[in-house]
Amino acid sequence: MKQVVLFDLDGTLTDSSKGIMASITYMLKELGLEIPADDVLRSFIGPPLSLSLGNLYGMDKEAAQKATLIYRDYYAEQGIHELEVYPGIAETLADLSKDYTLGLATSKPAPYAEQIIGNLGFADYFTGVFGADMDGRREGKATIIKDALTHLTDDLSQVVMVGDREFDIKGAKENGIASIGVLYGFGDLEELQSAGADRIVENAGDIPAAVRELL
Incomplete structure (x- = not known):
């Protein structure tokens, strides 16, 4: 072996920073949440999205899952290629x-x-x-x-x-x-x-x- x-x-x-950060920005705008500085957006790259949403916005698991679906709307069409x-x-x-x-x-x-x-x-x-x-x-x-x-x-x-x-x-x-x-x-x-x-x-x-x- x-x-x-x-x-x-x-x-x-x-x-993958361009696509991920653009997808996160799209999601936050759709949710009416404040868009953080780029260095904070970059911190989303790596850990599970639900973890970052919980830490930064206090979302519980259910809210984070709903937010993730919005994120994927953009990511699956555009972000994945960026x-x-x-x-x-x-x-x-x-x-x-x-x-x-x-x-x-x-x-x-x-x-x-x-x-x-x-x-x-x-x-x-x-x-x-x-x-x-x-x-x-x-x-x-x-x-x-x-x-x-x-x-x-x-x-x-x-x-x-x-x-x-x-x-x-x-x-x-x-x-x-x-x-x-x-x-x-x-x-x-x-x-x-x-x-x-x-x-x-x-x-x-x-x-x-x-x-x-x-x-």
């Missing part, structure tokens, strides 16, 4: 896929993640795409990583998670696997260090060497 590398999507493979692949990602995936089993573990709903990976021409690199479900029953990075591990391997010593936010690193730790934090995404050095990343890299091109150091 090959060793496994799990990748986050937003902030790790793609800069992204860019980070430099070096295509080469990194091509390199690692030769020797490792690659999986995608994202807090984004799995159908959206599958569509994005397909649109980018990356589908052949990944053995599995694991994400939240559309009704919110399965969300949170630790839960999604656990789902990926269930399908891909039973040897936790042979798995590493690559992501840009504390949620990726903490989710890896909760599942007993190693982690690599990337600095080009939406997190920063302090966040990744505090979360306990085993390795931290500056560029996508540095990921393969970090993977080979850990596995």
Whole structure:
């Protein structure tokens, strides 16, 4: 059985800030809520949308689910296409896929993640795409990583998670696997260090060497 590398999507493979922030702005306008500054909007990228809505607007689960449906009205039509692949990602995936089993573990709903990976021409690199479900029953990075591990391997010593936010690193730790934090995404050095990343890299091109150091 090959060793496994799990990748986050937003902030790790793609800069999806434009589409996500536009979708959030649309949602907040439709709900008549105040539009926060861009740095606050960017904080929505990574964690489950319901978590951010609860923290910033005090929404309960039912209200957050209704807001999420409005968000998806825009995202499914426009936001999903408003992204860019980070430099070096295509080469990194091509390199690692030769020797490792690659999986995608994202807090984004799995159908959206599958569509994005397909649109980018990356589908052949990944053995599995694991994400939240559309009704919110399965969300949170630790839960999604656990789902990926269930399908891909039973040897936790042979798995590493690559992501840009504390949620990726903490989710890896909760599942007993190693982690690599990337600095080009939406997190920063302090966040990744505090979360306990085993390795931290500056560029996508540095990921393969970090993977080979850990596995």
